[in-house]
Amino acid sequence: MSDPRPAPYGGGGDALSGEAPLPARFRRHADMLVHSGRSPLYIELMRAAADDIERGGEVARLFEGVPAPPGSVPQLRLVAALHYLVLSGQVPELAAFYPSAGGDRQPSEAWPVALATIAEHFGQIKERLYRTVQTNEPGRSAVLFSGLLWLAARHRRPIRLLEVGASAGLNLLVDRYSYRAGDLELGDPASPLRFVDPWDPPPPVDLSAATAELRIVARAGCDVSPLDPSRPDDQLALLSYIWPDELHRIDRLRAALSIAARDPAPVARRRGSEWLPEALAAAEEGELVVVWHSVMRQYVEPEEWSAIEAALDGPSGVVRLSMEPVFERRLGMHLAVHDPAGARPQILAACDDHGLPIRWDTYSPPG
Secondary structure: OOOOOOOOOOOOOHHHOOOOOHHHHHHHHHHHHHHHOOOHHHHHHHHHHHHHHHOOOHHHHHOOOOOOOOOOOHHHHHHHHHHHHHHOOOOHHHHOOOHHHOOOOOHHHOHHHHHHHHHHOHHHHHHHHOOOOOOOOOHHHHHHHHHHHHHHHHHOOOEEEEEEOOOOOHHHHHHHOEEEEOOEEEEOOOOOOEEEOOEOOOOOOOHHHHHHHOOEEEEEEEEOOOOOOOOHHHHHHHHHOOOOOOHHHHHHHHHHHHHHHHOOOOEEEOOHHHHHHHHHHOOOOOOEEEEEEEOOHHHOOHHHHHHHHHHHHOOOOOEEEEEEEOOOOOOOEEEEEEOOOOOOOEEEEEEEOOEEEEEEEEEOOOO
């Protein structure tokens, strides 16, 4: 399963940036937002920040000494730092531009206020630039849940669910969310997080029977910088990585956090290569071990990724389920499975980088 090619698309194509300077990376991401019709505010901020870097301004000073290798999406770290200040109530003038804080001012007028915010809160923003982007998007749970239904119908065994790069562990709680598929109510019908017809078409299985078979008997994850869903500051950190003009995603995250805060999934502060051997060894006879990861490969160094794959290649019968970009279609994500019970890895579904919409179409990748 080792792949010598560079990490695929993700985070506005930043993993493919090579030696491109910061302004080019900021503008590339902004152009992709224009193409997808998303986040007018972030388009404005990224483009203005690129101009400021070229002038040697405040943003250029912010990134002095901050590592920004390809795939580390420095543009998202900057806008997340600003969003954190908004959500924490520290910058009401800037909050006037953020729908996530009730703001409704035009994005075209935001940059002078953002620049003044950077100057006033320079040290606090710079400290947050060193943090890895963590978009623990609950919408990806709808992708994972459909993959687990497919596996439940195939294996009819209790599942031990493990996640590499789990952040706050929100996707590990996949069965505690509600999924409405036509007349069927799947998952937890009382859940405050509800997905209505998330799959078009749905997985090619009997959804009722697969849901009855699906039993997650153990769940755990690892992350180099895990967040605690019960801590208010960590909740704000997660919310800051959501685009402020996509209120449906913010509502989704708040609902997931309300569930996780009561009974979080265990997430160890460890590298995947260190944690996986022990986590895999803890599996009990009769369990189907499923290792899941989503939109995290670009953040992992090649040596660490090779070590993760080596750990996964060791035990027999471990199923790998992932939601990551692929080379053939760099502007999308795919749900892929490597099930040793099958002939070879398969791509099961295509989806958005935040999960929905999810289009199931079972086929094998070329080559």
